[in-house]
Amino acid sequence: xxxxxxxxxxxxxxxxxxxxxxxxxxxxxxxxxxxxxxxxxxxxxxxxxxxxxxxxxxxxxxxxxxxxxxxxxxxxxxxxxxxxxxxxxxxxxxxxxxxxxxxxxxxxxxxxxxxxxxxxxxxxxxxxxxxxxxxxxxxxxxxxxxxxxxxxxxxxxxxxxxxxxxxxxxxxxxxxxxxxxxxxxxxxxxxxxxxxxxxxxxxxxxxxxxxxxxxxxxxxxxxxxxxxxxxxxxxxxxxxxxxxxxxxxxxxxxxxxxxxxxxxxxxxxxxxxxxxxxxxxxxxxxxxxxxxxxxxxxxxxxxxxxxxxxxxxxxxxxxxxxxxxxxxxxxxxxxxxxxxxxxxxxxxxxxxxxxxxxxxxxxxxxxxxxxxxxxxxxxxxxxxxxxxxxxxxxxxxxxxxxxxxxxxxxxxxxxxxxxxxxxxxxxxxxxxxxxxxxxxxxxxxxxxxxxxxxxxxxxxxxxxxxxxxxxxxxxxxxxxxxxxxxxxxxxxxxxxxxxxxxxxxxxxxxxxxxxxxxxxxxxxxxxxxxxxxxxxxxxxxxxxxxxxxxxxxxxxxxxxxxxxxxxxxxxxxxxxxxxxxxxxxxxxxxxxxxxxxxxxxxxxxxxxxxxxxxxxxxxxxxxxxxxx
Numbered sequence: 001x002x003x004x005x006x007x008x009x010x011x012x013x014x015x016x017x018x019x020x021x022x023x024x025x026x027x028x029x030x031x032x033x034x035x036x037x038x039x040x041x042x043x044x045x046x047x048x049x050x051x052x053x054x055x056x057x058x059x060x061x062x063x064x065x066x067x068x069x070x071x072x073x074x075x076x077x078x079x080x081x082x083x084x085x086x087x088x089x090x091x092x093x094x095x096x097x098x099x100x101x102x103x104x105x106x107x108x109x110x111x112x113x114x115x116x117x118x119x120x121x122x123x124x125x126x127x128x129x130x131x132x133x134x135x136x137x138x139x140x141x142x143x144x145x146x147x148x149x150x151x152x153x154x155x156x157x158x159x160x161x162x163x164x165x166x167x168x169x170x171x172x173x174x175x176x177x178x179x180x181x182x183x184x185x186x187x188x189x190x191x192x193x194x195x196x197x198x199x200x201x202x203x204x205x206x207x208x209x210x211x212x213x214x215x216x217x218x219x220x221x222x223x224x225x226x227x228x229x230x231x232x233x234x235x236x237x238x239x240x241x242x243x244x245x246x247x248x249x250x251x252x253x254x255x256x257x258x259x260x261x262x263x264x265x266x267x268x269x270x271x272x273x274x275x276x277x278x279x280x281x282x283x284x285x286x287x288x289x290x291x292x293x294x295x296x297x298x299x300x301x302x303x304x305x306x307x308x309x310x311x312x313x314x315x316x317x318x319x320x321x322x323x324x325x326x327x328x329x330x331x332x333x334x335x336x337x338x339x340x341x342x343x344x345x346x347x348x349x350x351x352x353x354x355x356x357x358x359x360x361x362x363x364x365x366x367x368x369x370x371x372x373x374x375x376x377x378x379x380x381x382x383x384x385x386x387x388x389x390x391x392x393x394x395x396x397x398x399x400x401x402x403x404x405x406x407x408x409x410x411x412x413x414x415x416x417x418x419x420x421x422x423x424x425x426x427x428x429x430x431x432x433x434x435x436x437x438x439x440x441x442x443x444x445x446x447x448x449x450x451x452x453x454x455x456x457x458x459x460x461x462x463x464x465x466x467x468x469x470x471x472x473x474x475x476x477x478x479x480x481x482x483x484x485x486x487x488x489x490x491x492x493x494x495x496x497x498x499x500x501x502x503x504x505x506x507x508x509x510x511x512x513x514x515x516x517x518x519x520x521x522x523x524x525x526x527x528x529x530x531x532x533x534x535x536x537x538x539x540x541x542x543x544x545x546x547x548x549x550x551x552x553x554x555x556x557x558x559x560x561x562x563x564x565x566x567x568x569x570x571x572x573x574x575x576x577x578x579x580x581x582x583x584x585x586x587x588x589x590x591x592x593x594x595x596x597x598x599x600x601x602x603x604x605x606x607x608x609x610x611x612x613x614x615x616x617x618x619x620x621x622x623x624x625x626x627x628x
Contacts, residue, residue, distance in 0.1 A: 033111070033118045037074065041111050042067065044104045048093055060086075060477050075119055077594050080112045081574070085474050089517050089550035116598065125592040127290045127626035130281035133172035133586065135304075136161045138349055140277075142309035142342075144188075147232055148196050154188035166582025166589060168353050170304070173587070189271035193264050217259055221249045224263060225270075233275045234303075234310055235296035235319070245269055279304060281627055290626045295319035302330075302619060305584050306337045308345035327620055334616045338395045351390035354579045355470050357383065360447040366530040367455040373418070374450075374531045377427075381415040382447040382532070384429050389445070397612040400576055400604070401569055403471065405441045405562040408433050418446060418533050437559035438534055443467055443525060444558060446532030453530035456488055457498060460522025467521035472568060473575025476514045497541050499523060520547035524561035577601050577614070584618045596623055 045053075045064050052059040062082060066073045086092035087108060093100060100108075135143060137155035144150040158181060164171030215223075225245055229237035248269045252262035270276055281297055293301060299311040299319040311319070315333065323329045337343055352358040360382050366374045388410035392398050409419075410431050416424035419439065421432055434440065442448060443466075452462040469475035526545050529535050537543055546556045549568075555561045565572070577600045582589050589597060600617055607613040618624060 029118055029121065033114050034074075036111055036114065040107050044100070044108060048097075048100060048104075072591060075115055075594075076591055077116055077119055077598070080115060082474070084109060084112045085517075085550070085571075090552075091516050119594050120598040120602070122595040124596055124622055125590075125594075127622055127628050128585075128587070128590075130283045130627040131172045131586070132278050132280045133170075134175045134177060134278050136169045136175060138345065139170070139304060139308045140188075142307065142345055143276075144192055144271075146309050146312070146342075148192055149199070150192055150195060152191065152195060154184075154191050157188075158184050163353065165585075165587045166579050168349070168579075168583045168586075170308075170349070170583065170586045171588070185272050185277065189268040192271060193268050196267075197264065217262075218246060218250065220259070221246060221263065221266065225249075225266065228267070229270065230316070231310065232270050232273075234300045234316075241275070245273075284628065288628075290622075290628050292325050292626055295322045295324040298324040298330075298625065301624065302333060302337065305619065305624075306334065306346045306615075307340070307342040308349050309342060312342075325625065330619050331616050334619050335612070338612065338615065343395050344391060347387060347391040347394050350580070350583045351394060352387070354583075355386070355390070355442065355448070356451065356466075357386045357390075357445075357447045359451045360386075363451055364455060365450065366453070370456055371529075371531050378414050378418065378531075379450075381412050381429070382445070382450060384412070385410050385415055386442065386445050386447045388429055388431075389442070394611050394615070397610050399609045400611055401566065401572075401609045403442050403576075404565040404569060404572055407440060409439065409445065415446065418531070420534065437557070438527070440559070440562055441565070443471065443521075443562070443565070444528065444532075449525065449528045449532035450530060454488060455530065456491075458526060458528070458530055460499065460526060461515075461518055462522070463525045464518040464520065464522030467565075468517060471565070471575065472571040473578065474517075474571060476518050479514065491539055497538050497543070499526065499544055517550065520549050520555075521561070523547040524555060524558055527558060573601050573604055573609070577604060580614065581618060581621075581623070584624055593623060596621055 045067075049064060051057070053062050053064050055063045055065045062079070066076075066079075083092075087100075087105060099105075137158050137160075140155040140158070141153040144154070159178065161169035162171075162174035162176075163169050164174035169175075222242065225242060226237065229241065229245070233241070245266055249262045249266040252265040253259075257265065274280075279300055281293065284291060292298075296311075296316075296319045299315040302324075303309060303311040303315055314336070315324070318324050318329060318333070324333070338346075348358070360379050365379060368374060389402075389406075393400055393402060408431055410429045411419060411421060411424055412427050412429050413425050414427075416422075416432070421435065424430070424432060438444070443463075448466060449463070452466045453459050454462075465476060523545055524547065526538075526543050527534055527536070535543070545558070546554065548554045549561075549564045553564050553567070555564055574597075577597055578589050581593070581597060581600060600614060600621070603617045604610075604614045
């Protein structure tokens with residue numbers, strides 16, 4: 001029988017104080033938060049929110065029926081974070097309903113803050129079960145590069161990897177294995193071995209144990225195979241694995257190939273082995289206690305986290321010495337690995353997918369007839385700017401708040417010309433300081449401005465959505481059906497500006513809720529045209545870039561808007577830590593991960609928002625190091 005939210009709530013309000021089963025070090029604090037939930041929060045929700053936010057209606061994809069269960073789900077900081085942002089934005093209750101009384105509004109916000117403090121004190125989450133997943137395309141390319149010195153990137157020909165969890169392509173849930181991909185693996189192995197055999201230096205290393213009068217072919221093949229497998233499998237091979245691959249070598253002469261040809265067949269067999277293609281962790285019985293990753297598993301976890309590739313000799317040596325579970329060793333290795341150029345893959349895979357800046361190299365770009373200065377070398381410079389900016393933050397212990405506002409960037413001559421920065425010549429990128437306050441942080445970089453615009457006009461909606469979703473982690477809900485479209489070219493607007501047409505659209509009741517949050521960040525960036533160049537007017541009509549952020553916080557310039565972003569840095573910090581932890585774990589962040597997430601946020605704040613201590617803390621976290 002279905003029990004309505006209202007009915008249940010009446011019972012809850014009359015019931016005795018909730019004696020929850022939360023595991024928390026401060027029982028009094030837990031009792032106080034839970035008591036306030038029932039006494040102060042649930043009555044407000046029952047009175048003002050239940051009609052739209054139960055499992056039947058679920059407006060905005062939010063239901064409060066989860067409060068029927070007196071478990072940890074009541075304390076979900078992600079859901080309560082959405083509630084807080086709607087309250088601050090003034091979009092809930094909707095304008096068609098009476099506003100919340102100031103006391104009720106303040107009560108809800110105060111309880112949400114107290115709830116986060118409670119979650120911070122909860123015991124760490126239990127590690128998740130062991131998982132096996134295949135290498136994604138980038139990891140496959142990098143692993144072949146480091147294993148064989150391969151120059152080509154055969155993984156680029158594979159079907160695209162899906163994104164899961166917190167938006168990354170290293171999630172086991174999305175890395176499926178299709179018959180087409182198996183064929184691609186076979187083709188790639190053939191291409192890889194062909195390239196190796198064209199380079200005598202590597203071929204000689206592989207064939208150093210060529211058979212002679214003192215050494216049989218099988219012994220020679222095993223001497224080639226064992227050290228190669230130790231690197232390809234990222235751990236010492238078992239005797240059974242060695243014997244299985246030696247059988248491939250032994251059967252090859254039956255097809256008329258010589259010893260060298262048989263060795264090539266054996267190497268190909270390694271490259272299509274599941275142990276090479278998959279990251280594997282040992283599973284345990286369901287009721288077994290959590291175990292640390294063994295040292296070779298830890299070496300792979302670290303290397304694919306920070307290098308998107310196989311462990312190097314140093315990591316494999318430490319794994320053999322069984323020291324990769326020591327905090328000091330992990331910390332030293334993280335520092336070493338970040339300093340290595342191979343960690344550019346971390347910037348590419350983590351920052352590129354999080355911020356979506358790699359799209360500047362693949363999208364069509366502004367209309368060349370309307371924007372003739374947009375050329376391939378300029379789009380490459382746009383990519384290089386944001387890559388270099390993120391690389392120095394992530395790998396050089398930069399301050400992540402620079403993502404919201406900064407007084408510097410990285411440009412070459414082509415990009416400096418677009419930005420009106422004097423004195424920069426040549427194709428080489430270099431760090432420069434801005435001469436005014438028009439630009440700063442990620443939101444005013446050309447790669448973002450161009451990919452959040454249409455070919456012939458800007459898009460305050462796309463730009464606002466990017467700020468909310470990628471920077472602040474507060475994505476708007478999808479638009480309702482049949483909302484209409486604006487003209488593809490802003491020149492078609494004639495007397496009106498794009499903003500004026502958008503505001504007319506925004507006044508529709510079904511649209512105002514989302515656009516109250518979406519439009520202000522987009523209006524703040526209207527001074528930048530579809531290729532990211534500064535402008536003061538739109539087709540001769542003056543631009544209006546004034547707007548109000550949630551809570552009535554007004555701004556008139558991009559610089560003033562960025563100051564408001566800095567005021568919202570807590571949202572950015574949560575989003576950044578969530579994305580980083582999700583990328584490191586290769587999965588989405590779950591309810592029971594939230595205490596660990598809040599502690600990572602604290603680590604970032606305690607270190608003045610510098611990246612390196614946070615990355616080290618992720619690598620040392622039990623969620624990263626232990627398996628159930």
